[in-house]
Amino acid sequence: MKAAHLLAPGNMITVDVPEISAGENEVAIRVAYCGVCGTDMHLWHGKMAERLSLPQAIGHEMSGTIEQVGIKVTGLSVGDRVTVRPLAYSTPVGDWTEDAAHIRPGSKFLGIDTPGAMQARWVVPAETVHRLPQNLPLDIGALVEPLSVACHDVHLAGLRAGETAVVIGGGTIGILIALVAQLKGARVVVFEVNKTRLAALRALGLEAFDPSETDASNVVMEMTQQRGADVVFEVSGSQPGIGLTTELARVRGRIVIVGIAPGMVPINMFHIFWKELQILGARVYNAGDFERAIEIASSGQLPLQKLISGKIPIEDAANAFKSIERGDDVIKLLIDCGADR
Ligand SMILES: [Zn+2]
Known part of the structure; x- marks a missing residue:
């Protein structure tokens, strides 16, 4: 073979x-x-x-x-x-x-x-x-694993309908988090610096901006009547991305760390203290996330x-x-x- x-x-x-x-x-x-x-x-x-x-x-x-x-x-x-x-x-x-x-x-x-x-x-x-259910094509079946990552992250965030979610980093996982969050009824905005990925995000109907050209804080504050985002998913693993998280989250907002950062990275501790922010790590998935992902994939909603x-x-x-x-x-x-x- x-x-x-x-x-x-x-x-x-x-x-x-x-x-x-x-x-x-x-x-x-x-x-x-x-x-x-x-x-x-x-x-x-x-x-x-x-x-x-x-x-x-x-x-x-x-x-x-x-x-x-x-x-x-x-x-x-x-x-x-x-x-x-x-x-x-x-x-x-x-x-x-x-x-x-x-x-x-x-x-x-x-x-x-x-x-x-x-x-x-x-x-x-x-x-x-x-x-996998019979109606799920096998090529889509190969996306269940990354979709399970997104299901895990959105589940851990406790994201609810009507909330605003920011996704920092628009690769496959960032895209899937954005799509699953939208399916949950959240309003979603994605920040991504890569032009090719930005075009892909927009082609999928997602609201997406390049934070090196558009002020991310202005975008989020305008979207939320100056409150800030309920949930921020950090998927870039980069210093600039991590730096943005505490700025964009609202008071008592949740920050979910999905991207793999290389150890010690500076983060604004004063924001965390002042806004009573919660920071959650999110790694891979469990069996329940896989079952949720299979259900979403076979529903044809994404x-x-x-x-x-x-x-x-x-x-x-x-x-x-x-x-x-x-x-x-x-x-x-x-x-x-x-x-x-
Ligand atoms: Zn993978």
């Missing part, structure tokens, strides 16, 4: 490898699509190298069809259309509740710490599998098809990475791993 192997930073080749059988608590999935994520780009650029075992298939935003079910697996059958929540837990459940399972110490991220989905067949623990900029056959997987690296005009590229052909 075909597998796209990362050999070294910036070097990926598609090779023929033997198929692996599912263990007793595992399933083997014939992979349809696997999206290229920002995390995959970090791996391509040599980051987190200590977690990889090169040569290795990466990728974790996938959809496919079950081909083999381990003998101890219940509730899943050959032929089921599925996606995978790419977190495997090696520590006992203990006191951790289901909604906090994802922040339990000792979890492994499939596609980094273990082989990923950019291959024709992927073997994963059965507990990570979520079934323009998810417009996020898919192209499908690259697995034989040319490296070209998808090169295209994103070049800064081509793309939102989400999917690797076509064969099961939907």
Whole structure:
């Protein structure tokens, strides 16, 4: 079978490898699509190298069809259309509740710490599998993972209808947070400096501004009768983005940290104190977020098809990475791993 192997930073080749059988608590999935994520780009650029075992298939935003079910697996059958929540837990459940399972110490991220989905067949623990409804196309199914991130963030923010939400950073996750927040009935504005992304945001009907050209504070204050935003999602992970959060949030507003910032970053402590702001970290997702994302995706209420900029056959997987690296005009590229052909 075909597998796209990362050999070294910036070097990926598609090779023929033997198929692996599912263990007793595992399933083997014939992979349809696997999206290229920002995390995959970090791996391509040599980051987190200590977690990889090169040569290795990466990728974790996938959809496919079950081909083999381990003998101890219940509730899943050959032929089921599925996606995978790419977190495997090696520590006992203990006191951790289901909604906090994802922040339990000792979890492994499939596609980094273990082989990923950019291959024709992927073997994963059965507990990570979520079934997709028949009406959900498999290409949209590959967007369930990033959509689950957005569902997690909006849920943690406690966002309510009628509230104003600011999203700082308009990549795939920022777009999905904005769309899910709108679906919740919030008024949303996105700030993004990249012109290509700005155009994509506006094409999706989102209100979006470049904060290097338009004063973000003026925009938000005007939108909110000078109150400030109820919720600010920081998705850029950048110093300027983080700096904006406390300025744009209203008194007792919530700031949700989604972007991965590199450790110590200055933030206006006086704003946090004076406005009694709440700052929440939000990392990946839990099983409930996946179920919510699948429901939203299959409801057809979001323009998810417009996020898919192209499908690259697995034989040319490296070209998808090169295209994103070049800064081509793309939102989400999917690797076509064969099961939907
Ligand atoms: Zn991802």
